[in-house]
Amino acid sequence: MKPLIITTSLVVCLALPITTLAQPNTDQLDQEARSIAKQFLGELKPTLQKSMKSDGPVKTIEVCQVKAPKIAQDLAQKTGWEINRVSLKPRGESAQPDQWETAVLKRFNAQVASGTPPKKIEFSAIVTANNQTEYRYMKAIPTGNVCLTCHGSNLTKPIQEALKEHYPNDTATGYSKGQIRGAFSFSKAL
Numbered sequence: 001m002k003p004l005i006i007t008t009s010l011v012v013c014l015a016l017p018i019t020t021l022a023q024p025n026t027d028q029l030d031q032e033a034r035s036i037a038k039q040f041l042g043e044l045k046p047t048l049q050k051s052m053k054s055d056g057p058v059k060t061i062e063v064c065q066v067k068a069p070k071i072a073q074d075l076a077q078k079t080g081w082e083i084n085r086v087s088l089k090p091r092g093e094s095a096q097p098d099q100w101e102t103a104v105l106k107r108f109n110a111q112v113a114s115g116t117p118p119k120k121i122e123f124s125a126i127v128t129a130n131n132q133t134e135y136r137y138m139k140a141i142p143t144g145n146v147c148l149t150c151h152g153s154n155l156t157k158p159i160q161e162a163l164k165e166h167y168p169n170d171t172a173t174g175y176s177k178g179q180i181r182g183a184f185s186f187s188k189a190l
Ligand code: HEC
Pocket: 057, 058, 060, 061, 062, 064, 065, 066, 068, 069, 085, 086, 087, 089, 090, 091, 092, 093, 094, 095, 141, 142, 143, 144, 146, 147, 148, 149, 150, 151, 172, 181, 182, 183
């Protein structure tokens, strides 16, 4: 089944009899979402890099497991948005994409395949499902060199073992540089 995506204009049409429904300012919502993605990366990346340097990659797996969900939780509390990271090949507990996210992630992969720089790839829409209307935003997370230690094809034995211990159902390996590892996925009820 296709995800139900309703554009701004359609929402406005449907809302005609209810004149009090304000049209959401999607530019502002995009800006907010981009700023949240920036903050997420701004906290996670230095933590990852520092831990990789001082404690090595095996210990850093635990750091990712604890820190990444914590950063998401703190940002959600601070901003009122729902904050998550998802992937077509998930590792983390909450990284399994829903139908809408799956469609967007596939679209991101197609964009990379046709030459769009992964850092520029994002998508947002007003989505109505189960009588709930929300604003949804996703931003691609590209795979860089440092990521291959834990998401690449040639993992060391200790990394393989640590991943197996923490994530018995892990599917987030086999990536190469430049591929999309996953995406930030944020939403806000309208
Ligand atoms: C030290 C190992 C390690 C390195 C290096 C690493 N990751 Fe991860 N990554 C993890 C772990 C562990 C998780 C699961 C976190 C959790 O439990 O929420 C994860 C989860 C993710 C997720 C969330 C989606 C999912 O499948 O759970 C994304 C996106 C991601 N990593 C991208 C990256 C990117 C991009 C880089 C490089 C900048 C990177 N990772 C480097 C270990 C690593």
